[in-house]
Amino acid sequence: MKYLLLPIVTLLLTACANSLDIQPVSELSDSFVQTRKGAIAILNAVYSDGQFTGDPGVNRIYIEESTTDVLVNYRGALNIDVLPFQSFAWLPTANFLSQFYSKNYITIRDANILLASIETNPELSDAEKVTMTAEARYLRALAYYYLYGWFGPVALITKPFTSSADDFKVPRTEEATLLTFIESELTASVAGLPQSVAQTGKATKGAALGVLTKFYMTTKNWAKAATTAKQIIDSNQYKLWPDYTTLFAISNKGNSEMIFVYPCIAKSGFGNVWTANALPPQFPTSVFNTATQVCMPVSFYNTFSATDKRRSLILASYTTSAGVVTDLTKGTEYQNPRSLKYPIDPAAADRHHADDIPLLRYADILLCRAEALVMSTGSVPSEALDLLNQIRTRAGLPVLTMTDVPDKSTFISVLLRERGWEFYSEGKRREDLLRHDLFIQNALSRGLPAKAYQIRFPLPQSELDANANLVQNTGY
Numbered sequence: 001m002k003y004l005l006l007p008i009v010t011l012l013l014t015a016c017a018n019s020l021d022i023q024p025v026s027e028l029s030d031s032f033v034q035t036r037k038g039a040i041a042i043l044n045a046v047y048s049d050g051q052f053t054g055d056p057g058v059n060r061i062y063i064e065e066s067t068t069d070v071l072v073n074y075r076g077a078l079n080i081d082v083l084p085f086q087s088f089a090w091l092p093t094a095n096f097l098s099q100f101y102s103k104n105y106i107t108i109r110d111a112n113i114l115l116a117s118i119e120t121n122p123e124l125s126d127a128e129k130v131t132m133t134a135e136a137r138y139l140r141a142l143a144y145y146y147l148y149g150w151f152g153p154v155a156l157i158t159k160p161f162t163s164s165a166d167d168f169k170v171p172r173t174e175e176a177t178l179l180t181f182i183e184s185e186l187t188a189s190v191a192g193l194p195q196s197v198a199q200t201g202k203a204t205k206g207a208a209l210g211v212l213t214k215f216y217m218t219t220k221n222w223a224k225a226a227t228t229a230k231q232i233i234d235s236n237q238y239k240l241w242p243d244y245t246t247l248f249a250i251s252n253k254g255n256s257e258m259i260f261v262y263p264c265i266a267k268s269g270f271g272n273v274w275t276a277n278a279l280p281p282q283f284p285t286s287v288f289n290t291a292t293q294v295c296m297p298v299s300f301y302n303t304f305s306a307t308d309k310r311r312s313l314i315l316a317s318y319t320t321s322a323g324v325v326t327d328l329t330k331g332t333e334y335q336n337p338r339s340l341k342y343p344i345d346p347a348a349a350d351r352h353h354a355d356d357i358p359l360l361r362y363a364d365i366l367l368c369r370a371e372a373l374v375m376s377t378g379s380v381p382s383e384a385l386d387l388l389n390q391i392r393t394r395a396g397l398p399v400l401t402m403t404d405v406p407d408k409s410t411f412i413s414v415l416l417r418e419r420g421w422e423f424y425s426e427g428k429r430r431e432d433l434l435r436h437d438l439f440i441q442n443a444l445s446r447g448l449p450a451k452a453y454q455i456r457f458p459l460p461q462s463e464l465d466a467n468a469n470l471v472q473n474t475g476y
Contacts, residue, residue: 033113036123042114043132047201049107050139052262054269056103057357058277059096061427062294063150068429069442070300070420074334076292078277088448090457092476098460100150104143105157111140112160134192138203141185142211144178149218149431152456152473153178171469179219186212195237200254200263200356206237207260210360213368217435222376229369232259238362244309244394248341250354259360264353266345271352274425275345278338280328282320287348295336296424298329303417309396310421313341339425363391363422371415380411388415391422412436451475 032038052060062078065071066086073082084090090097114136118129147154156173158181173181190208197204209232216225232238241247241257253263264272277292279285296314304311315338317327328337345353370387374380380402388411389399405411419432433439434455443450453475464470 033117034121034123036121036128039114039118039121039124039128039132042110042117043135046107046110046114046136046139049103049110050143051201051270052103052359053264053357054271054352055273056099057262057264057272058274060100061274061357061425063096063100064427064430065425067443068433068439069297069446070424070429072295072297072336074293074295074336076277076290078292078294088443088450088454090454092458092461092464092472094457094460097150097457098462101147101460101463104147107143108140108157109160111136111143112158115140116160130192131194134189134208135203137185138189138193138208138211141182141189144182144185145211145215145218148178148182150457151459154459155467155470156181169467169469172471182215183212186215195235200258201261203260204237206232206235207360210259210365213365214360214431217368217372218431220375220435222372226369226372226376229365229372232362232365233369238365240362240366240390240394242394245312248313248355248358249343250345253354253356257362258356258358259362259365261356261358261360263356266347266349266352266354268349268352271345271349272342272355272357273351273353274342274357275340275353275355276348276351278340280315280318280326280334280338282322282324283318284321285344287344287346287353288351290351293334294338295328295334296339298331298336300420300424301329301337304421305397307396308421309394310424313339314424315340341425358426361426364428366390367415367419367422371412374408374411374415378408380405380408384411388418391418395421 033042051057059081062071062073062082063085066073066082067088072086073079081094081096084094085096115133118124118133118136121129124132144154144156153172153175155170156178157170161168186208189203190205190212193203193205193208195205209228213225213228213232216222216228238259239256241252241255246252247255247257264270274294276288276290278294279287279289280293281289283289301311301314301316304314316329317325319325326335328335342353342355342357345355347354366387370384373384382402385400385402385405392399400414405414416432416436416438420429423429430439433442439455440450440452453473456473458473458476459470464472
């Protein structure tokens, strides 16, 4: 298996054609893959490939949120990459698109390698094979879920490329086929995954069911979304953390609300760089403060109630290290509020803090079930209102009554507003707006030149150049 590590997309195809005639150096071999140590090493690689920490971790959130009303960036090197997205002027050559595309396909590549070899591995027990197979299938499905959310249907690759004779130029898969695959993979992985694990960031039944719930929400399969969310609720594995202001604290890593996170450590490349990029100029702190001004638009900040505990994690004013009181609610360029949802880590290494980056929280599942119940029934069941009020009560807001949300339209409007307040800086706003066909209208209402086709991003130009069988998304 000397070709086992051949990348499946740009990493290989953008190189010169003659490189295919060169035997690549690889530490993997048939014998190594068929050992317990080898299988564990490949699974660890799948987890590592799929980790959205460091810059890739926040870049994903920046793109998801800068295209909406909850994030804006000013100045700094980051602005070169974010500005096209917040102004609805992105192109297929955007760096963040190619990085995201490649990262997910590398995850898929390594998952395929493991899944192709694990059944015949003589050193693994049957129980190990079941669990490791489920983990790989979950992580591969998550990667395809991510890709679909940004690009729509992409090339479906489910086996490793083991020879230079393999055809690397795989065309895009029919949308229905890809969606069926994602659903079946997530569903299958649930059975083989444990209910809980000691190690933060490992796959569990709740994680697989959580991504499946989000998948059903994205595809507007409301009844299945409601049912799957209820499976998580009924598992009694999770509960709301009582204090939102400490939910993301490093001392509370792995708390009862976190279903699946990208675990971060204070080490370059493996940390959470959100806070370093969000701190304002001359903020009095000993940790690294970049010139990148990642802000929350004051218009969104002003929608929070003064009593909303979630607002307390947003910096609206401060006294600089020079003793100057600075108001961040002027809304003039970078004088906009800053989300410090991920608290400052005194032990940060350069920009890298140890605050975990959540992908799935129990609060999300509660609100997904509430939304799915309303969308599937066309009315407002009392359970949906109760679920919404659980989130509001923790935030310190008054409970709503049926009089406040008498019909489906009103409830969904209120719920989307609540989700904005609950999940800012977590990368959920774009998918929420897309789900209700509000994404383009949200941009137009802010004076941006959004076009209907921009509900999807373009396939990276580097991938089109490497694979003539790929067809670009409409409009690009």
